[in-house]
Amino acid sequence: MITRDIEQFNEIKSSALSYFCYLFSKNIAKTQIVGNDDSTYSNVKKGLYRIYDDIKKAQRFYIVDKNGLQIEDAISRNKMMQYGNDEDFSTGPCFTETILKRKCALSNPYPSSETSDMIITASYPVYDEDNILLYVVMLDIELKKLLTLIHPSSSGTTFGILNKVTY
Numbered sequence: 001m002i003t004r005d006i007e008q009f010n011e012i013k014s015s016a017l018s019y020f021c022y023l024f025s026k027n028i029a030k031t032q033i034v035g036n037d038d039s040t041y042s043n044v045k046k047g048l049y050r051i052y053d054d055i056k057k058a059q060r061f062y063i064v065d066k067n068g069l070q071i072e073d074a075i076s077r078n079k080m081m082q083y084g085n086d087e088d089f090s091t092g093p094c095f096t097e098t099i100l101k102r103k104c105a106l107s108n109p110y111p112s113s114e115t116s117d118m119i120i121t122a123s124y125p126v127y128d129e130d131n132i133l134l135y136v137v138m139l140d141i142e143l144k145k146l147l148t149l150i151h152p153s154s155s156g157t158t159f160g161i162l163n164k165v166t167y
Contacts, residue, residue: 005143006143008147009120009143009147012146012151020124024124025124027048028043028124040134044063044135044137049075055141056077057145058140059112060075061075061076062074062075062139063135063137066133066134066136068088068089069086069087070084070088080114081114093108094107094123098124102127103125104124105124106121106122117142118143119140123137123139
């Protein structure tokens with residue numbers, strides 16, 4: 001089952017990346033980013049909460065500084081996942097890819113450290129008006145939930161279940 005999910009992920013990866021990049025850029029607008037002060041961080045966090053409201057299926061949302069350190073506990077509907085202040089993401093593949101490419105990135109599926117589920121991480125760099133990196137905004141979502149969000153005929157959706165029964 002995991003192999004099929006990963007194959008489906010590979011089919012929809014570019015669509016998922018486009019979707020997350022759109023959400024990040026729509027909700028964390030460059031016009032809100034002025035300097036590196038508390039109001040800038042507050043605007044970024046407000047944008048992250050708007051994404052949190054849009055993507056009910058995501059597991060965790062968090063902001064890391066330019067050095068890859070999580071700034072405060074993660075935002076999550078699951079109280080057990082509201083942690084991570086000062087967690088180091090500096091060597092994580094999604095953080096480093098976002099920094100190197102200077103744009104939104106999407107990880108490959110990997111096992112969650114909190115659950116036994118496969119998850120992906122979407123990340124988005126936030127720059128100030130001088131194009132200096134301030135933050136990287138990140139979200140984690142279970143692979144199965146991402147597939148039902150982006151790939152409506154995947155096995156976990158009603159349509160996918162009906163397809164299985166029919167065929």
